[in-house]
Amino acid sequence: xxxSLLIAALxxxxxxxxxxxxxxxxxxxxxSVIVFVETGGFTNITRRWRDRRYKAPIDKNNRFVITLPEQxxxxxxxxxxxxxxxxxxxxxxxxxxxxxxxxxNPLTAIGSNxxxxxxxxxxxxxxxxxxxxxxxxxxxxxxxxxxxxxxITAMDIAxxxxxxxxxxxxxxxxxxxxxxYRYEPYERTYVENIDHKESLSDAVLSKLIAEGISxxxxxxxxxxxxxxxxxxxxxKFADSRIxxxxxxxxxxxxxxxxxxxxxxxxxTRVVASFAKADDxxxxxxxxxxxxxxxxxxxxxxxxxxxNAYQESLQQKKEHISRYASLNEIFNKYSGxxxxxxxxxxxxxPCRVEMPAAAELKKxxxxxxxxxxxxxxxxxxxxxxxxxxxxxxxGEHYLLNDALIKEAEEAFNISGIPHxxxxxxxxxxxxxxxxxxGAVYKxxxxxxxxx
Numbered sequence: 001x002x003x004s005l006l007i008a009a010l011x012x013x014x015x016x017x018x019x020x021x022x023x024x025x026x027x028x029x030x031x032s033v034i035v036f037v038e039t040g041g042f043t044n045i046t047r048r049w050r051d052r053r054y055k056a057p058i059d060k061n062n063r064f065v066i067t068l069p070e071q072x073x074x075x076x077x078x079x080x081x082x083x084x085x086x087x088x089x090x091x092x093x094x095x096x097x098x099x100x101x102x103x104x105n106p107l108t109a110i111g112s113n114x115x116x117x118x119x120x121x122x123x124x125x126x127x128x129x130x131x132x133x134x135x136x137x138x139x140x141x142x143x144x145x146x147x148x149x150x151x152i153t154a155m156d157i158a159x160x161x162x163x164x165x166x167x168x169x170x171x172x173x174x175x176x177x178x179x180x181y182r183y184e185p186y187e188r189t190y191v192e193n194i195d196h197k198e199s200l201s202d203a204v205l206s207k208l209i210a211e212g213i214s215x216x217x218x219x220x221x222x223x224x225x226x227x228x229x230x231x232x233x234x235x236k237f238a239d240s241r242i243x244x245x246x247x248x249x250x251x252x253x254x255x256x257x258x259x260x261x262x263x264x265x266x267x268t269r270v271v272a273s274f275a276k277a278d279d280x281x282x283x284x285x286x287x288x289x290x291x292x293x294x295x296x297x298x299x300x301x302x303x304x305x306x307n308a309y310q311e312s313l314q315q316k317k318e319h320i321s322r323y324a325s326l327n328e329i330f331n332k333y334s335g336x337x338x339x340x341x342x343x344x345x346x347x348x349p350c351r352v353e354m355p356a357a358a359e360l361k362k363x364x365x366x367x368x369x370x371x372x373x374x375x376x377x378x379x380x381x382x383x384x385x386x387x388x389x390x391x392x393x394g395e396h397y398l399l400n401d402a403l404i405k406e407a408e409e410a411f412n413i414s415g416i417p418h419x420x421x422x423x424x425x426x427x428x429x430x431x432x433x434x435x436x437g438a439v440y441k442x443x444x445x446x447x448x449x450x
Contacts, residue, residue, distance in 0.1 A: 046269060347417060
């Protein structure tokens with residue numbers, strides 16, 4: 001009976017609208033808006049980066065209302081005076097809150113769905129991770145680190161169970177957060193404690209997948225689980241010594257190493273990762289995938305990724321088609337020192353550096369230096385939105401695939417943010433320049449030269 005009730009609850013959640021409306025009364029506000037932010041991280045099914053921001057104006061009666069897009073269940077935050085408040089939203093489950101900004105966690109839900117919303121504040125207030133714990137997981141062996149993480153997880157689950165018995169937490173949210181807790185120790189250990197993932201040993205891999213890789217619920221709902229499945233399949237593919245191509249990796253993914261929804265979701269992730277491939281590569285792979293995977297919701301995720309990419313291609317053409325090479329861009333600023341910033345809307349370290357760049361411009365205060373921002377592997381929509389949000393003054397260009405390839409070869413780009421300095425004569429002075437907070441002297445010295 002309990003299993004039937006859970007299935008029914010999940011089906012109800014599945015058909016609810018993919019949004020959440022939050023409304024409430026505001027006390028002790030220090031701003032005229034409340035900014036709701038996706039926490040920064042990947043979505044479960046396609047690993048799309050999520051960090052969008054939405055502003056809720058506070059009216060003259062100290063009320064606000066905002067409707068946020070939420071496809072499933074995921075984590076959000078608001079900035080507070082002392083940091084951030086995190087909370088989880090469930091699609092279709094609207095929330096009413098009291099927003100008291102004199103408190104450490106300003107948002108407290110009342111009425112329907114309040115127990116789900118308020119849970120994270122409750123859990124964080126009882127967090128058992130002390131300095132000794134953090135020191136231990138940074139320096140211990142894999143066995144020690146896993147043991148420490150699992151011990152904390154056991155406490156987290158005990159607190160979760162107690163909370164559910166005390167408050168009206170929904171079964172849908174309970175199952176979601178419990179599954180997240182279950183796989184988090186292994187996923188965090190893989191991400192944070194294994195330096196050479198390309199040479200992952202069989203012994204370590206077996207410890208990371210100790211909870212198994214055949215959980216249909218986790219496949220559809222738990223990012224940490226699917227990331228562990230991806231690590232497992234990556235290891236198996238490396239052991240096979242098969243040369244990587246999109247076609248060879250997809251063929252490998254269709255083998256009988258995975259079953260059920262775990263297999264379906266992994267195949268979905270693989271095909272979504274090829275969403276930017278040429279039609280000659282993508283279309284045959286998608287056609288095979290379309291025959292093998294019957295879940296239309298999963299297939300729609302792939303189609304959305306591909307459609308978004310194709311739309312971005314058209315939009316990019318409108319912005320950079322007149323530039324045949326990077327030189328055409330840089331030649332516009334001949335006679336000036338150029339500080340080049342390769343960045344993207346999805347790159348959190350890039351965004352973090354923007355205030356320092358603004359301060360650098362003020363400090364230099366010189367017409368002979370120009371800041372050129374080159375959008376790297378980004379969509380036009382996200383790129384334009386990030387420029388507006390971050391208020392980035394300077395020269396902006398969104399690079400197409402050809403210019404990205406040229407930039408990677410010219411400046412040996414392996415990741416972003418990436419910075420380059422070009423002198424007044426057009427010479428590349430430093431193809432791996434310092435970040436804005438540490439580059440003042442280098443730019444200042446160049447500006448002093450004729």
